[in-house]
Amino acid sequence: MDADYLPFHPNPAKPSFVAPPGAVDAHCHVFGPAVTFPYAAERKYTPCDAPKSKLVELRDHLGFSRNVIVQASCHGRNNAALLDALVSSNGLARGVAVIDPDISDIELEKMDAAGVRAVRFNFVKRLVDSTPKEIFLRIADRIAKLGWHIVVYFEAPDLEELVPFLKKLPAIVVVDHMGRPDVLNNPSHPDFQRFVKLMEDNQNFWTKVSCPERLTTQGPPYDDVIPFSRILVEMFPDRVLWGTDWPHPNMKSHVPDEGMLVDIIPKIAKTTELQHKLLVANPMRLYWPEEIAASSKGLLP
Template identity: 50%
Template sequence: MPFAPTPGWLNWERDRAHPAVELPTGSVDAHCHVFGPGDVFPYAPTRKYTPCDASKQDLFRLHEDLGIARRVMVQATCHGTDNAALLDVLAADPAASRGVVSVSSDITDEELARMHEQGVRGVRFNFVKRLVDHSPVAELMLISEKIRAFGWHIVIYFEAADLPDLESFLADLPVPLVVDHMGRPDVSESSTGAEFSRFISFVDKTSAWVKVSCPERLSHSGPFARKGNTDIYDDVVPFARRVISEFPDHVLWGTDWPHPNLKSHMPDDAVLLNYLAQITDSDAQLRRVLVDNPTALYWA
């Protein structure tokens, strides 16, 4: 069936520049999505938005263009708990693909075992209030107990203002945590201020992994990633650099392609790689973020 994107939806950039940043061999995109195509993998009736299609072929082409060798697929809320589109990517390139799914608490051990064989290594929970109808605390506790035997982790997406209400519960979960997009800090504040320092303390306490991703989603000031720019998203850079400095072995990065729900602009993914050059100090540090750390978490 046809699906019309949400009015005003920004489509992903097809006319990409040539990357100015060369990624190390074996680089991993640790946070990316596929959307549909809707006529093959329908969007969930309960979705909060309808995206444009972004297929596995489009994703594979992006990764080839950018020099990315492997990927971690993350289930997007527009597909609900139907992980078919994500699993289709894993089946198409199993050695180079891993998955983070969305599931309900009634999932069986047999279903989890099948997903594990297909390359799934985690479950994502969304606490961003504009994207979900309720806080999934009770469900998360049930599922975390089920996935513990498989060595999976929980990926959590929340906004900085909500951390005080969540941190005690999250710290008690019996599985590792991965935090999307640095917990969405308010980058108009200081990276050494009270709010982000609380996040840093939470990461230290829980030994969580952190994705230093989505500067285009966090930035207030820009400049936004457009062709010709080399210095981008300066207001986000100090936050990412602090995370990398304090937790060098627990940092991940991902494109967030195809950049759902952006309102102000759509980045060129090739230009967006310049952000990596701004938040790392050396080739060795870049390799740790893009190769060593995601390999340890997803391919060990």
């Protein structure tokens, strides 16, 4: 582990907010354990181990039912830890992978069977080396055939340059962490409004209203981030997701308490209807559509 890396909270609070039945933590990670799943040689940071068993403990402690596990850059394109967590979840987890452009169709089918439902394209320069957009477009065309979607991670200053590329993507596009707005600016600032317009003009774009601990300049309880999240939840109630980002990779400022993060939910989704969409209906529709279809046909208890 890097000397300045902060491990995850050892004893998060029990949240006061009670999540609706079936709630999904739609953005979290597993790291290692390194002895079994080594970190990538090209990684930009070395985290603490955060294995699947700890993730399940946190899920149950917070009162959630399911997880969407996102491949983080410290594991590179080796998705072994992710796939292991998915297979052992008994269908209660889905995955977002990072893949090699030359991956075989057979490997993609194996990942699909394990529960992968998306790929992640990372444009944050401090975390990954640059990948030509042509390669991402090739990957997008391949995974679209499987019914997967695309998760993109970028920072607000890069959005204007990325918009033409993003509009070419042939599937649902989920933007991590609201496109990382600068919360020192008012939500009316052109940078955030550019993101809002992207969501307004493109019905295939979704976003995660997650990671106030990364975006804040004030620290807990992250009141400076809430107005941005609330705007997106209220404007796009059917295209928003929420997640803990556990174990908060590469945090430098403080150790987030996941119980506190859960207690922000009723501040950004102020009605039970919005909360249900954010935590249950939207992630189920995106990651477990087969269960939605079976339920509608009366095939599930």
